[in-house]
Amino acid sequence: MSIILELFIAFVSIGVSAFGGGYAVMPLIQHYIVDEHAWITMIELADITSISQMTPGPILVNAATFVGIKVAGLFGGVIATFASVLPSLIFVIILGIIFERHGKLDFIQNIMKGLRPTIVGLILLAAFTLMSSSLFNDALPWISNQIDIVASIAFFVVLLLSIKTKLDTVALVGLGAIIGLVMMFFPI
């Protein structure tokens, strides 16, 4: 079997079973990629995870690109990346159609009323976790004495601009990068 086809099947399998997102996908990648095919080592998987934290995109997609390139070059990377999102695409189309046709039914609306506040609760938790990790070096804000000054300055400047102006997210995050670089020359 060609390596490209194997890559495709492995990442479709991971994509289909990756419920919950984020780190939930790690054991699946380990199973299919590290144990079954030995395409990368556990150490490389750990590296991918930390790189994934610093780069755009979900871990699943990042791992697919990385593994695909390593095993079969750039074409392998493209195929593996496409394979990792293909199952989602199929589900999105099916669910999107069902929701558009029947979304107004009481049955679905009652379910949504339960899901909406839950999703917002999870988003608030993600915001809280992100704040702890980026501003307080992973400690809880109220007990931390290791505040990341650079990230905090960027945080407050962007917070203010985000409330007061209609600036684009790209511009705001770009400004964060500039603040980070400028602060290199003013060590606190």
Added chain:
Amino acid sequence: MKKSITLIDLFWSFFKINLVTFGGGFVIMPIIKKTFVEQKQVLDEQDMIDLIALAQSIPGAMAINTSMLVGHRLKGLKGALISMVGAALPPLLVISVISFFYTAFQTNPYVLAALRGMRGAVTAVMIVAAYSMMQTVLKTNIVFSIIMMISAFLLAYFTSISVGYLMLSAAIIGYIYFTFLRKQVNS
């Protein structure tokens, strides 16, 4: 009033969003919301929260799922495909470049300094958007919504229950509460 959007605009929106948001998962949700609800005004906040809930209930990367669902809602099948490419292309490009010299990338002081600032900025954008989503959700069924929201927050923080089970339970609770219990109260 809801406006309309072109396929090219849809592509560029997701390309830009996925280029600057790292970490994946829930971090990207409020940023997608900010773009499509506040700036482009093609969806209202309630629609957006519904799509995020749907994205969570299917397998795969959440950021990509939400992007595709938004694309599908706005522009049908073509929209879903265009959004998929727009969302997957930035990580594909960035990782392709990085995979050739990733140890240098991880230890470069300029990269690390820029990332510290970017992290702070993304946190700010996310908090502002998360707060406005909370306000939207608390407009209706306030007591029920507060209890569900706080329970989800605490359960996800203090226990290792997977998000999938939390969503499933929330769906069942919502269905039972609003179909049977709430009806009795009204009648």
